[in-house]
Amino acid sequence: MARRQWRILIVDKDTDYVVSLKPFLEAKLGRVLWAKSERQAQAILDKEEIDLILLEIMLAEPDGGLRWCRNLKADGRFDSVPVFLLSCVDERFSLGLKNKLGENGYCPAEGFLDKSTQPAEIVTHLEKFLRSHG
Numbered sequence: 565m566a567r568r569q570w571r572i573l574i575v576d577k578d579t580d581y582v583v584s585l586k587p588f589l590e591a592k593l594g595r596v597l598w599a600k601s602e603r604q605a606q607a608i609l610d611k612e613e614i615d616l617i618l619l620e621i622m623l624a625e626p627d628g629g630l631r632w633c634r635n636l637k638a639d640g641r642f643d644s645v646p647v648f649l650l651s652c653v654d655e656r657f658s659l660g661l662k663n664k665l666g667e668n669g670y671c672p673a674e675g676f677l678d679k680s681t682q683p684a685e686i687v688t689h690l691e692k693f694l695r696s697h698g
Contacts, residue, residue, distance in 0.1 A: 569594035570694055571613060575605040575629065576620035576650060581679060588683035592691060602632040609636075614645055616694060618677070621651040630671065637672040646697065648675040648690065 570593045576582050577600045589596045597612065599605035602623060608614070617636075621629040629649065636642050649671070675693065677686055 568694075570615040572596045572616050572618065572690075573599065573605060573608055573612075573614045574618045575599045575602070575623070575632075576618070577601065577623060578620065585683050585686065588687050589690075592687045593694070602628065605632070609642060609645075616690065617645055617647045618650055618690075619647050619673070621649050633671075633673055646674040646693070647672070648677050648693075649673045650677050650679055652679040 572589055572593055572595070574582050574586070574589075574596060576598075579600075582598055586596050586598065597608050597614070599608055605617075605619075619629045619633055621627065623629045623632065625631075633647050633649065636645070636647065675689075677689065681689075
């Protein structure tokens with residue numbers, strides 16, 4: 565039986581991070597698309613069917629990713645696409661986003677991943693999520 569090929573969209577301007585994570589995701593999960601901005605991400609979503617989004621909280625502005633996530637979840641076309649927030653600032657600045665996941669008014673994402681987490685561990689976490697929700 566062939567393994568499911570998921571379609572993952574990474575939205576992050578950090579080239580080094582994405583280049584280091586992408587091969588791990590592709591090896592285990594499937595196709596990975598990459599956008600460096602909200603505008604690029606929206607263009608991809610308008611053309612491609614995506615199974616999961618990895619979204620950096622700090623894009624053009626310190627909370628740009630979080631605001632884009634709210635808009636995405638408010639859009640009836642994409643509200644069912646799971647979003648996992650990526651950040652290296654949640655613990656450092658005591659934002660507590662992990663405790664606010666699912667709050668539509670504040671943090672409507674399905675998950676949170678710290679960027680310091682090893683790529684293999686991220687893949688394992690996402691694979692479990694996708695298999696249980698897909």
